[in-house]
Amino acid sequence: MSDLVVTALRFGFLILLWIMILGVVTAMRRDLVIGARSKTGAPSARQVRKHPELAAEQAPAPRVHARKLVVLEGPLAGTSLDLAASPILLGRAQEATLVLEDDYASGRHARLFPQGSRWFIEDLGSTNGTYLGDTQLTRALPVEPGVPIRIGKTVIELRP
Amino acid sequence: MSDVLTTPKPRRNAELLLLVLALAVGIGANALAGLDQDQGLGGDFYVQTITLSVIAVAVHVALRLRAKYADPVMLPIVIALNGLGLAMIQRLDVAMDPPTTAAARQLMWTAIAAVVAIALIMLLKDHRVLRRFTYISLILSALLLVLPLLPGVGMELNGARIWVNLGFATFQPGEIAKITLAIFFAGYLSTNRDLILLAGKKIGPLQLPRWKDMGPMLAAWLVSIGVLIFQRDLGSAILFFGLFMAMIYVATSRISWVLIGLLMIAFGGFVAFQLFPHVTARIDGWLNAFDPEVYNAPGGSHQIVQGLFGLASGGLTGTGLGQGRPDLVTFANSDMIIAALGEELGLIGVSAIVMLYLLLISRGIRTALGTRDAFGKLLATGLSFTLALQCFVVIGGVTRLIPLTGLTTPFMAAGGSSLLANWLIVALLLLISDAARRPAPAAGLAGARPSGRPGRRRNSEQERMTAGAGEAEQR
Numbered sequence: 001m002s003d004l005v006v007t008a009l010r011f012g013f014l015i016l017l018w019i020m021i022l023g024v025v026t027a028m029r030r031d032l033v034i035g036a037r038s039k040t041g042a043p044s045a046r047q048v049r050k051h052p053e054l055a056a057e058q059a060p061a062p063r064v065h066a067r068k069l070v071v072l073e074g075p076l077a078g079t080s081l082d083l084a085a086s087p088i089l090l091g092r093a094q095e096a097t098l099v100l101e102d103d104y105a106s107g108r109h110a111r112l113f114p115q116g117s118r119w120f121i122e123d124l125g126s127t128n129g130t131y132l133g134d135t136q137l138t139r140a141l142p143v144e145p146g147v148p149i150r151i152g153k154t155v156i157e158l159r160p
Numbered sequence: 161m162s163d164v165l166t167t168p169k170p171r172r173n174a175e176l177l178l179l180v181l182a183l184a185v186g187i188g189a190n191a192l193a194g195l196d197q198d199q200g201l202g203g204d205f206y207v208q209t210i211t212l213s214v215i216a217v218a219v220h221v222a223l224r225l226r227a228k229y230a231d232p233v234m235l236p237i238v239i240a241l242n243g244l245g246l247a248m249i250q251r252l253d254v255a256m257d258p259p260t261t262a263a264a265r266q267l268m269w270t271a272i273a274a275v276v277a278i279a280l281i282m283l284l285k286d287h288r289v290l291r292r293f294t295y296i297s298l299i300l301s302a303l304l305l306v307l308p309l310l311p312g313v314g315m316e317l318n319g320a321r322i323w324v325n326l327g328f329a330t331f332q333p334g335e336i337a338k339i340t341l342a343i344f345f346a347g348y349l350s351t352n353r354d355l356i357l358l359a360g361k362k363i364g365p366l367q368l369p370r371w372k373d374m375g376p377m378l379a380a381w382l383v384s385i386g387v388l389i390f391q392r393d394l395g396s397a398i399l400f401f402g403l404f405m406a407m408i409y410v411a412t413s414r415i416s417w418v419l420i421g422l423l424m425i426a427f428g429g430f431v432a433f434q435l436f437p438h439v440t441a442r443i444d445g446w447l448n449a450f451d452p453e454v455y456n457a458p459g460g461s462h463q464i465v466q467g468l469f470g471l472a473s474g475g476l477t478g479t480g481l482g483q484g485r486p487d488l489v490t491f492a493n494s495d496m497i498i499a500a501l502g503e504e505l506g507l508i509g510v511s512a513i514v515m516l517y518l519l520l521i522s523r524g525i526r527t528a529l530g531t532r533d534a535f536g537k538l539l540a541t542g543l544s545f546t547l548a549l550q551c552f553v554v555i556g557g558v559t560r561l562i563p564l565t566g567l568t569t570p571f572m573a574a575g576g577s578s579l580l581a582n583w584l585i586v587a588l589l590l591l592i593s594d595a596a597r598r599p600a601p602a603a604g605l606a607g608a609r610p611s612g613r614p615g616r617r618r619n620s621e622q623e624r625m626t627a628g629a630g631e632a633e634q635r
Contacts, residue, residue, distance in 0.1 A: 006196065006480065006483075007480075009192055009195075009480075010192075010477070010478070010480040010481070011477070013188055013189065013192055013481065013505075013509075014477065014478075014505065014506070014508050014509055014512070016181075016184060016185055016188060017185060017505075017508075017509060017512040017513075018508075018512055019181065020178075020181045020182060020184075020185050020236075020240055020512075020516075021512060021515050021516065021519070023177070023178050023181050024178060024233045024236065024237060024516075024519050025519070027171070027174045027175075027178060027232055027233050028233060028519075028523070086357060087354050087357060088354075089354045095355060097354075108351075111354065122534075124534070125288070125533060138532065139532050
């Protein structure tokens with residue numbers, strides 16, 4: 001084989017390697033635009049610069065910080081718990097922060113945890129599910145004060 | 161926990177397209193090396209081409225059947241890396257005098273690994289089932305790590321006692337132990353995360369853990385130190401401890417754990433450096449590699465310096481496949497395969513390979529972000545981190561950034577146990593990514609049933625899952 005062909009093949013292979021990488025990155029591109037369509041629907045800084053009215057209507061209501069957890073319904077109704085900066089485990093298991101004596105709750109049912117200035121609730125794979133308002137949790141969701149959380153027959157709420 | 165959108169499209173066709181590219185890379189490398197060595201395209205070439213293609217298609221079909229929503233780029237990357245490694249091993253076989261047969265063995269192990277990976281994809285319905293085996297996998301890891309030390313079964317090779325003789329082949333059980341350890345850590349940390357987080361004294365900005373919760377940390381440390389002392393395997397020791405540190409940091413996001421871990425490993429490393437001659441020799445060969453005395457010493461820096469010379473002669477674009485002399489380096493087809501590839505593909509080629517690893521690992525971490533359950537998140541992080549740490553330790557060792565240790569380059573280095581373990585890791589990551597990207601089945605149901613009555617069972621499978629989890633907790 002002539003030297004020219006050998007050299008061409010040599011560089012051709014290096015180009016092929018990088019084409020493969022470009023192909024992979026192109027296939028991933030859909031995943032990389034996560035930020036552009038975030039679920040909160042808040043306008044980006046750039047959009048606000050272009051349309052100043054967006055900022056006004058989207059300005060978030062001053063956030064109320066939750067300080068207390070109150071049990072509204074269920075066997076433990078009336079109990080309340082002060083919230084610190086640490087996560088709270090809800091369930092029937094003895095190691096749970098709030099031990100629910102509720103036959104419809106799982107051992108380790110759900111978890112409340114602070115992130116930034118908000119509290120989030122996450123279902124820990126419970127049998128009967130966790131409901132925030134009317135929706136059943138499929139992933140961690142932020143909890144606003146006053147929105148009921150239903151676990152089995154127990155209903156709890158965060159209070160400012 | 162994460163607020164990211166997952167794309168609910170299967171994207172198997174994109175995977176098929178990328179697989180064609182990946183096969184072109186693997187087979188092209190093999191063909192080029194064969195042509196440049198004036199071997200022509202012999203029978204070996206066709207056997208390898210056909211086997212690699214069949215493996216790629218078989219795993220692809222398995223994914224289409226059982227894990228439709230799995231990540232589309234992982235499999236092509238793995239096939240490309242495996243093909244490149246195979247081509248380089250074959251090329252080194254031919255260059256050896258007399259010719260060796262490492263490539264045939266590597267091909268056989270690739271096929272075995274792919275079959276096991278397919279079996280895992282077909283049989284394991286849901287990765288959360290593995291959570292039930294949390295403590296079983298701890299016992300299994302301990303057994304696997306002790307196995308090479310038993311007389312009769314274990315054997316010593318090149319100064320490390322990490323091998324088991326199976327009669328027809330040798331095997332490194334430690335490679336499988338990294339998967340079982342990742343399962344244990346993921347299961348343990350996802351169950352006890354809150355307890356670990358809640359307790360502890362606060363000193364300044366650091367919240368220190370309770371002594372009670374230090375148990376698993378100490379266990380991981382002891383395992384690593386034990387591996388270092390009894391098996392004389394520095395690489396695996398770093399890998400196991402790094403895996404645990406990464407997982408505990410991801411689970412708790414407490415920097416104090418990482419600091420404590422680093423202090424412990426620094427202490428252990430210093431004592432090992434003082435006490436064990438093989439560790440001292442490794443560090444010496446790294447720091448004073450170009451000292452003629454160290455270079456000529458048995459087990460000195462000869463290997464690493466030859467590798468560096470190879471990389472240097474490769475330069476930017478490399479000598480071309482089959483035209484360099486990577487066979488001059490000892491263990492060119494296993495420990496030093498990156499140096500061999502660097503010599504023949506140059507900096508441009510090696511950065512492409514590192515980029516492929518980076519993309520694979522980033523997909524693993526992305527999978528962890530998208531997964532809905534804590535166990536899956538931790539497992540995916542741990543497994544991707546295992547791959548990342550292996551790449552760092554090996555490539556860092558070859559390029560003399562850190563002391564050279566005996567870990568394998570994932571998917572490329574000759575070695576059956578490592579291939580099998582890494583294919584299993586990718587099969588698990590693919591399964592987890594399938595669960596992460598699959599549209600949530602409960603979403604539609606919840607909308608149709610606004611005030612979900614408590615006590616209603618969603619489906620039997622989920623019930624089984626939680627029943628299993630419940631049993632584990634009552635222990």
